[in-house]
Amino acid sequence: MSPETTEGTYQVQGQIGFVLRKANQRHVAIFATHIAxxxxxxxxxxxxxxxxxxxxxxxxxxxxxxxxxxxxxxxxxxxxxxxxxxxxxxxxxxxxxxxxxxxxxxxxxxxxxxxxxITEETLSPLSAKDAETLLQLLTKIS
Amino acid sequence: MSPETTEGTYQVQGQIGFVLRKANQRHVAIFATHIAxxxxxxxxxxxxxxxxxxxxxxxxxxxxxxxxxxxxxxxxxxxxxxxxxxxxxxxxxxxxxxxxxxxxxxxxxxxxxxxxxITEETLSPLSAKDAETLLQLLTKIS
DNA sequence: ACATTTTCATTCGTACACAAGTGATAACCT
DNA sequence: AGGTTATCACTTGTGTACGAATGAAAATGT
Structure with a gap:
């Protein structure tokens, strides 16, 4: 069982809100390097x-x-x-x-x-398939 | 081929940055209902x-x-x-x-x-498996 | 030892993000 | 028609978020 889902434990770093914020931070930073x-x-x-x-x-x-x-x-x-x-x-x-x-x-x-x-660079850590999956999952929770 | 990846087309709504922002908006709204x-x-x-x-x-x-x-x-x-x-x-x-x-x-x-x-409610549109996948993919691009 | 460089915290300025309240106008409804 | 409700834009206040500049203090290099 991963630490995030262990009963009785709470790690901010593993929460969806925290990870969303961080991912967004990185995206904005990449954006700024291309469109200042x-x-x-x-x-x-x-x-x-x-x-x-x-x-x-x-x-x-x-x-x-x-x-x-x-x-x-x-x-x-x-x-x-x-x-x-x-x-x-x-x-x-x-x-x-x-x-x-x-x-x-x-x-x-x-x-x-x-x-x-910018979109490509933001998604560059992922395979094309994973990128597509991420987009779909994010859309579902939007 | 999906509209997002069609050459020559650009829809803001389908970009990773936009979807990240929207997902974050929803999460913050959910957060506020539980922790005011x-x-x-x-x-x-x-x-x-x-x-x-x-x-x-x-x-x-x-x-x-x-x-x-x-x-x-x-x-x-x-x-x-x-x-x-x-x-x-x-x-x-x-x-x-x-x-x-x-x-x-x-x-x-x-x-x-x-x-x-709050975490559960934010991820409620997804299956447990998809939620786990989303966390992993987001972490990779963070 | 001493000058250089880092690190830590602060301040200022700009830019979202949204709740709540306001005023003007439009739409609705009987 | 006339009152009610809804919509549009604006304003104020609070809270991130970050770049850039500043000053103090610590670490580093020779």
């Missing part, structure tokens, strides 16, 4: 906007799993850098529409190949 | 201190994968609540030693069973 001037959430926002075109802030948050407060900060910083453009929805005055600027579009297209490298 | 007055990092710090007794702040950070700046914030908040006790190392004047107070010890012992529940 964008954070993973910022990249996710730009990549998603490229997929869907224009959306509202909240809707975008739903697509990339960020709550309203978080998405606002991310979008504000992207807007300040001229990568996205904001506009009030003409009919529904509550909504704030977001879309890529030309520069934002150019940037995300340029960075997409590097994103693939 | 402690965050996962705070819990990790207390649990580790219970294992090792007294350590320095930096050393503790190494054990639970937090850098110096992060660990300081966590420990400060625990100290403010009287759960840990701080003291300068007598010989090495650089080091700040940390240990559980009686209250901190009582609390972490009380919460340990709930931590097991």
């Amino acid at each position: 001037d964008l954070t993973p959430p910022q990249f996710a926002a730009l990549a998603k906007l490229r997929d869907v075109g224009e959306t509202s802030q909240n809707q975008l948050g739903g697509l990339i799993a960020m709550d309203a407060a978080t998405v606002k900060g991310v979008i504000d910083r992207l807007a300040a850098r001229g990568l996205v453009q904001l506009a009030k929805h003409e009919v529904d005055k509550r909504r704030l529409m977001v879309k890529l600027t030309d520069e934002g579009h150019r940037l995300i297209v340029e960075l997409l190949p590097r994103a693939r490298t | 007055d402690l965050t996962p990092p705070q819990f990790a710090a207390l649990a580790k201190l219970r294992d090792v007794g007294e350590t320095s702040q930096n050393q503790l950070g190494g054990l639970i994968a937090m850098d110096a700046a992060t660990v300081k914030g966590v420990i400060d908040r625990l100290a403010a609540r009287g759960l840990v006790q701080l003291a300068k190392h007598e010989v090495d004047k650089r080091r700040l030693m940390v240990k559980l107070t009686d209250e901190g010890h009582r609390l972490i012992v009380e919460l340990l069973p709930r931590a097991r529940t």
Whole structure:
């Protein structure tokens, strides 16, 4: 029986929460070596906007799993850098529409190949089959 | 061939970084329902201190994968609540030693069973075998 | 012994992440 | 229509997370 499952023992290092945090740390570190001037959430926002075109802030948050407060900060910083453009929805005055600027579009297209490298490097300790398994299992607990 | 691995396609939702973030989000949410007055990092710090007794702040950070700046914030908040006790190392004047107070010890012992529940609930979408596999694969990429 | 390098802790700045509360607007419902 | 509820965005407050810079103290090398 492994130490993690032994009755009466509790090792933080073996818990799912701890390992998730560490794996994420390593991924973010790898990300930063390949894409220095964008954070993973910022990249996710730009990549998603490229997929869907224009959306509202909240809707975008739903697509990339960020709550309203978080998405606002991310979008504000992207807007300040001229990568996205904001506009009030003409009919529904509550909504704030977001879309890529030309520069934002150019940037995300340029960075997409590097994103693939990041994924590869993060999964490099695993075989292709194990990587696929990991993705599936993680998706199930998400 | 799955969409994620198709040449020329890039879906943020299928990337390891995105799925890691989402899995972690769900875990933290589950954690909060069972242990409301402690965050996962705070819990990790207390649990580790219970294992090792007294350590320095930096050393503790190494054990639970937090850098110096992060660990300081966590420990400060625990100290403010009287759960840990701080003291300068007598010989090495650089080091700040940390240990559980009686209250901190009582609390972490009380919460340990709930931590097991949290782990179980987080992994509940998986079979026992798959859960074990996930732990192993995550550890490999950590 | 003494200069160099490490280590430890702290501080500052930036960036998520989310709960809770607010105000404006839209949708709903009888 | 008019009141209720829901949605959207924003704000505030707390808590990680980490890079970079700083200062004190210890370890190291010659």
